[in-house]
Amino acid sequence: MSNEMNWMRRKFLHVSSLLGAGFLLGDAASAQHEHHQAPKTDKKNGKTAAPERDHQQALRQAKQPPGGYTPVITPDLPKLEYKMENGVKVFNLTAEVVECELMPETHMGPARKINAWGYNGSVPGPMIEVNEGDRVRVVFTNKLPEPTTIHWHGLEIPIEMDGTPYISQPMVEPGGMFIYEFTVNQNGTFFYHSHGAMQEMMGMIGLFVIHPKVPHTPRVDKDYAFVLQEWALLPNNNTPNTLAMEFNWLTMNGKAAPATTPLIIKHGERVRIRLVNLGMDHHPIHLHGAQFYVTGTEGGRIPESAWYPGNTVLVGVAQARDVEFEAKYVGDWMLHCHLPHHMMNQMVSMVGPMMMSHGGGMQTGKGMEEGMGIVRRGHALSDDLGPGFGRGTGMTTQEEKNVSNALGAQAGALYACPMHPEVASDKPGKCPKCGMALVKKQSSGVALTETEKKKVPGYPQDMMMIVDDDVVKPETYGLAPGWTASMMGMMTLVRVLPEDKYNDVMARVKAGKTERPPSMPEHKH
Numbered sequence: 001m002s003n004e005m006n007w008m009r010r011k012f013l014h015v016s017s018l019l020g021a022g023f024l025l026g027d028a029a030s031a032q033h034e035h036h037q038a039p040k041t042d043k044k045n046g047k048t049a050a051p052e053r054d055h056q057q058a059l060r061q062a063k064q065p066p067g068g069y070t071p072v073i074t075p076d077l078p079k080l081e082y083k084m085e086n087g088v089k090v091f092n093l094t095a096e097v098v099e100c101e102l103m104p105e106t107h108m109g110p111a112r113k114i115n116a117w118g119y120n121g122s123v124p125g126p127m128i129e130v131n132e133g134d135r136v137r138v139v140f141t142n143k144l145p146e147p148t149t150i151h152w153h154g155l156e157i158p159i160e161m162d163g164t165p166y167i168s169q170p171m172v173e174p175g176g177m178f179i180y181e182f183t184v185n186q187n188g189t190f191f192y193h194s195h196g197a198m199q200e201m202m203g204m205i206g207l208f209v210i211h212p213k214v215p216h217t218p219r220v221d222k223d224y225a226f227v228l229q230e231w232a233l234l235p236n237n238n239t240p241n242t243l244a245m246e247f248n249w250l251t252m253n254g255k256a257a258p259a260t261t262p263l264i265i266k267h268g269e270r271v272r273i274r275l276v277n278l279g280m281d282h283h284p285i286h287l288h289g290a291q292f293y294v295t296g297t298e299g300g301r302i303p304e305s306a307w308y309p310g311n312t313v314l315v316g317v318a319q320a321r322d323v324e325f326e327a328k329y330v331g332d333w334m335l336h337c338h339l340p341h342h343m344m345n346q347m348v349s350m351v352g353p354m355m356m357s358h359g360g361g362m363q364t365g366k367g368m369e370e371g372m373g374i375v376r377r378g379h380a381l382s383d384d385l386g387p388g389f390g391r392g393t394g395m396t397t398q399e400e401k402n403v404s405n406a407l408g409a410q411a412g413a414l415y416a417c418p419m420h421p422e423v424a425s426d427k428p429g430k431c432p433k434c435g436m437a438l439v440k441k442q443s444s445g446v447a448l449t450e451t452e453k454k455k456v457p458g459y460p461q462d463m464m465m466i467v468d469d470d471v472v473k474p475e476t477y478g479l480a481p482g483w484t485a486s487m488m489g490m491m492t493l494v495r496v497l498p499e500d501k502y503n504d505v506m507a508r509v510k511a512g513k514t515e516r517p518p519s520m521p522e523h524k525h
């Protein structure tokens with residue numbers, strides 16, 4: 001018997017047992033139907049490859065459905081399709097291991113991929129989008145190596161559907177199924193997630209958006225949704241450390257900036273952004289260049305009289321926040337978590353003094369406990385452990401070595417390569433790495449010698465990496481050269497474009513056309 005047949009048989013047996021227990025709300029025949037839609041699994045490692053998140057996705061999502069609402073766009077995430085069965089919207093959701101790419105390979109380093117847990121080949125899971133009043137059935141299959149359930153966060157539904165292990169339902173064992181079915185009587189930004197704390201930290205969450213019967217006014221032209229997540233990843237280890245309290249990779253819809261796909265908005269459009277957070281930290285999400293109103297919470301729409309203005313909204317753990325604004329000002333505006341450590345990638349492997357490769361300091365990546373700040377013995381600021389909190393203590397301070405970073409390399413130079421910040425020159429020329437013409441710098445800064453740098457306590461701090469070419473996609477067309485230097489962690493761009501540029505970029509998105517703007521010469525790796 002093949003693995004797949006075995007799998008189907010086990011699933012069927014489980015469905016039968018559910019029938020006996022009176023848990024099955026749908027009909028067994030429809031449940032069996034879902035076998036055909038099981039995602040392809042790599043037999044060798046049991047992992048399911050993430051589906052291609054092509055740029056047509058946003059366009060497909062943007063098609064106006066019969067309900068008359070503005071469909072929600074989830075950049076970098078798929079939307080879950082359904083089929084109608086006797087007036088019920090039937091979705092198939094499978095919990096499984098997903099290899100998720102937070103950041104593609106760049107000329108600065110290899111891709112950052114993780115073995116996360118998600119749904120239907122996606123982390124976070126695909127968005128479920130329904131209408132208030134809909135009858136919804138979710139045929140759930142567990143392909144994880146341990147039991148799980150799905151909790152429908154914030155939904156007022158019967159207790160049998162609440163997804164709390166043992167309290168409202170038995171665990172769904174590996175290979176087992178459960179049928180969730182309920183009517184949605186609310187509207188707003190909700191989400192689904194595993195009710196196992198560690199499973200949540202492996203990525204098991206997805207958006208559940210319910211459109212109101214009558215669209216809210218003022219109507220929005222663009223409606224976006226994001227899941228905010230954080231990951232603790234040790235160097236050379238692709239499995240998230242769910243015990244950690246320190247997180248070094250921050251994602252929006254499963255991507256870390258600059259790999260996040262920018263939002264493309266036409267000047268004057270009204271925009272809604274829905275933000276959902278499931279992690280160990282709260283995220284103050286800040287929008288540049290526009291004041292917004294907070295118009296919704298995880299409990300749904302806020303009455304207009306209680307909307308409040310801001311440009312930073314704190315999205316607490318387990319909360320949802322909807323913000324709305326008029327895109328009055330043209331520009332490529334950042335949308336990002338403002339916690340400084342959430343504006344970084346891979347922050348446990350810093351250059352310079354923090355790197356401490358010798359001596360009595362704690363090295364990042366040494367072991368799960370030491371590497372992510374869990375103290376096993378002694379105290380946190382002891383000689384042994386101190387450097388893991390940033391810098392040396394006691395004797396180890398003498399071992400700190402100042403090194404220069406990207407900014408330092410270009411300081412004092414008149415010309416620099418926009419792609420390779422370490423390439424700088426006093427005269428015009430070409431970059432030896434990529435052949436691009438060196439660009440005259442507007443401000444050359446002051447060149448410091450290595451000795452002078454060492455007199456500066458705390459130097460270096462910020463690093464910048466320019467990887468424009470490595471993350472280029474239709475939505476990035478026309479961004480300023482070097483834009484990726486500013487984009488790290490939980491960040492994306494809200495691009496408010498004048499109509500002609502908007503049409504140009506959207507045509508590129510539609511055609512899947514990825515090319516560099518004419519001002520930037522072609523460059524070879």
Ligand SMILES: [Cu+2]
Pocket residue numbers: 281282283284337338339342490
């Ligand atoms: Cu944050």
